[in-house]
Amino acid sequence: MTNISSSAVVAEAGGPLVPEGLPTEPQKAKPAWRSLNFGPRMWISLGIIGFVAVLAFIGPLFYPFGPEEKVGSLYDQPTWMNTPPTFEHILGTENFGYDVLAVLMASARNSIIIGLLAGTIAVVIGVAIGVIAGYVGGWVEELLMGFTNIVLAIPSIVILILISISLQSTGVPFLKGVVGLALVIGVTSWPWTARAVRAQASSVATREHIDVAKLSGARTPSIMVRDVLPYLASYAVMAWVLQLASAILAESTLSMLGLGPAGANSLGKQLFWALAFQAVATGAWWAFLPPTIVLTMISFGLLYLQSSLDEVFNPRLRRGKKKNLAKAAARREETARKLAENPPVEVNA
Numbered sequence: 340m341t342n343i344s345s346s347a348v349v350a351e352a353g354g355p356l357v358p359e360g361l362p363t364e365p366q367k368a369k370p371a372w373r374s375l376n377f378g379p380r381m382w383i384s385l386g387i388i389g390f391v392a393v394l395a396f397i398g399p400l401f402y403p404f405g406p407e408e409k410v411g412s413l414y415d416q417p418t419w420m421n422t423p424p425t426f427e428h429i430l431g432t433e434n435f436g437y438d439v440l441a442v443l444m445a446s447a448r449n450s451i452i453i454g455l456l457a458g459t460i461a462v463v464i465g466v467a468i469g470v471i472a473g474y475v476g477g478w479v480e481e482l483l484m485g486f487t488n489i490v491l492a493i494p495s496i497v498i499l500i501l502i503s504i505s506l507q508s509t510g511v512p513f514l515k516g517v518v519g520l521a522l523v524i525g526v527t528s529w530p531w532t533a534r535a536v537r538a539q540a541s542s543v544a545t546r547e548h549i550d551v552a553k554l555s556g557a558r559t560p561s562i563m564v565r566d567v568l569p570y571l572a573s574y575a576v577m578a579w580v581l582q583l584a585s586a587i588l589a590e591s592t593l594s595m596l597g598l599g600p601a602g603a604n605s606l607g608k609q610l611f612w613a614l615a616f617q618a619v620a621t622g623a624w625w626a627f628l629p630p631t632i633v634l635t636m637i638s639f640g641l642l643y644l645q646s647s648l649d650e651v652f653n654p655r656l657r658r659g660k661k662k663n664l665a666k667a668a669a670r671r672e673e674t675a676r677k678l679a680e681n682p683p684v685e686v687n688a
Contacts, residue, residue, distance in 0.1 A: 381647040387640035391633060395447035404428075404438040406445035406604055411436045413616070414623040431625040433609070434616035443629050446604040450587050451637070453521045453605070457586035460525025462579045465532025466571065472533070473540025474563050484537065491530045498527045499589060503598040515601040520593065524586045532578045536571060543570045573652035577645050584641035591634055606630045 404410055411432035418425040430439035472483040502523045506514045513519060543549070544567065552562045587606075593599055594607025595614070613619070613627035 378647060378650060380643055381651070384640050384644035384647055387636050388644065391447060391637055391640065392451070394633070395444055395451055398444045399441070399448070402441055402444065404441045406437060406441045408438070408441070409436040410438050414618065414621060414626060416623075417625055430629055431623075433626045434612050434618070439625055439629060442604055442609060443633065446606045446609045446630060447633050447637075449517055449600065449603050450590055450606045450634075453517055453524070453590045453600070454583045454587040454637075456518065456521035457524035457528065457589070458579055458582035460522065461528040461582045461586070462532060462575060464526065465529035465578070466536050466568075466575050468529070468533040469536025470540045470563050470567055470571070473537040473542075474544045474567055475559070476541070476544070480537070484534070487530045487533050490527075491534075495527050495589075496592070499523060499593060500596065500598065502527070503593055507598060507601070512601070517600045517603050517605075520590060520600045521586070524589045528582060528585060528589070532582065535578070536574065539571050539574055540567055543567050573648075577648050577652070580641055580645040580648065584638050584645075587634070587637055587641075606634045 399405075410428060413432075413434055413436065415428070415432040415436075417429055417431040418427045419429060428438050428440070430443070433439050433442060468483050468487065472480040503520070506519050506523065509515065511519075514522075549562060549566055552566050557565075590599070590605060591607035591610065594605050595611045597611060599605050599608040599611065609630040610627055613623075613630075616626075618624075618626035
């Protein structure tokens, strides 16, 4: 005698048995981008960054005054504080008589450009060194990481000041301007990115698909670019956002020390001139408060964006995960309940 359940008999005769009340059609899979779960922090950070970007790149197209157009005298107060109030110079004038809002837009644009260039340079150098050291290993890793540790041991602000002073003394306008300052910041900001990427690359290098690529005859550069680097893309994006924020802050630090880009406005240089002409002592808040607020918004927005990207790329940190797990558990309980209500009946064959 063999005990065969009635559900098995039905399944053999008419196809697979599906308990009543359960869906008979497979659910349509969601697109991959819908699982990224952009949370409120992502939208807040993008809103802040978008506002500053519009102010820096689109605002000058519609504002009637230029950053080098003299419209008043030393620290004229905002025109809305006059009697009667007007909105001709909404933030007044700065130490040279230029419109503060016009200078602010130009300064924000140059600071963002410096941050973009410096952050990109730092990430490219750091990712390249980290991937080579982590994948190749051996004496190459020891050499590259030893050099990285030496650079980390030297205070970065000291290197920035020394290189900036040497560039300011040269007669090459290219090195004394925005691009030169971005280059200085970029080539001194890559070590921590290299160390972090090296650890990630070492982990990826031990995976099975790397062995398969080696057995297929792929060359080392091809494996690093096609098989290792894609696994580090999410981390590289987050590192780039942090490098962008740190580069803008580094530019402001150098500019406030008088080592900013020659012949160009920046948020740091705007603060430098405000302090040099005693804006704080005289109560001319419109000369130093707007660049401080914009600089704070940029830094806060980028740091907030980095933390929200961490949630996007790391499923364990995504908001709403507990709710989704609870829904999945409820669905399993419902399925088990329906199966219990319709138990399989065993028959003797």
